[in-house]
Amino acid sequence: MRNSRPKVDFKAKQLEFAAYIRDPDRNPMPLGIKKKRMQMYRQLFFNNVEGFLAGNFPVIRHLLNDQQWLALAQDFFAHHHCSSPYFSEIPEEFIDYLQNERQNLDDLPFLLELAHYEWVEMALSIAKDNSLENDAIDWANSLHSNIQVSPLAWPLAYSFPVHKISPQFVPLTAPISPTFLIVYRDKSDDVHFLEITPTTYRLLEVIQENANATVESSLMQVAQEAQHSNPELIINTGIQILKGLVDKNIVVITRPN
Incomplete structure (x- = not known):
């Protein structure tokens, strides 16, 4: 049945x-x-x-x-x-x-940006990318060295100053100038946020956009885009910026092949 x-x-x-x-x-x-x-x-x-x-x-x-x-x-x-x-x-x-x-x-007008900012810390802390090591750098002869942004360093741009928002600071209108940050993971796997200038942010973008970037080509492109009357000044200033980024392992400079 x-x-x-x-x-x-x-x-x-x-x-x-x-x-x-x-x-x-x-x-x-x-x-x-x-x-x-x-x-x-x-x-x-x-x-x-x-x-x-x-x-x-x-x-x-x-x-x-x-x-x-x-x-x-x-x-x-x-x-x-x-x-x-x-x-x-x-x-x-x-x-x-x-x-x-x-x-x-x-x-809140910054809800999406703040959510992204808060997500980044967790995302980078569990990212499976490996850190890259800098060679011993001869800064006096570094212009032809290869350069890249560490996969554990993420440049970020926001309309609102998301890193400052708190119950005591709730901006309802975006300021005229955007906020540029870089989040990076150090050798101890701790995550840090660093506020950077628009020029530094653009420099990091240029490096990321060019697979075979050198220190000189990256700094020259930033100088040309800025239409600066003294490109050498931009390059010398850029070298000082790169030294700080190298110390934090945000950028990696290696000898040319």
Whole structure:
């Protein structure tokens, strides 16, 4: 005798289950499951995600009151479909959500930039790139040496001074001048942030854009772009900047092949 019980569409059940957990206010509770149990599942999943967000975006968490923060976390939880199953990638998914999905005119104007700034520290701390070592540098004859930016040093540009934002400093209008930073991981695997000038930021960009960059070619390009009347002054100043960056292993200078 055949079993007369109807077949269960497990995929449909999973979708119902997930929809309710994501947003119980807009989706019906799946049939056949006790309400108390579903609420427990819902709370467990949401609390894990919310706690992970709070731990990775502490400044944003402190800027928002409880109601604002929970509404933001709930909107992300309900509407963003993560492409990765790993908890360590939730912060990057959150940035993707803020950049491409979030539409709330009441949000702080720097929310996306601040989230990115907070994400960078975690992302660089777990980056799998290897640090590069500088050769012993003869600065007097360094112009023809090869130069590259360390893979563990990331130049950053923001409209807002994100490194200064706190509950005591909440700028609602971007200043005229952008903020340039570099985040780097030292030999002890500690992550540091350093505010840099627009010229230094452009120099690092030039080095990154040219696979076979030399010290001279990089400094000359910056001097030409600035249309400076005394390129030699730019080069001499640039050498001093590079010395500081080398000391922090932000840039790596090697002898030409």
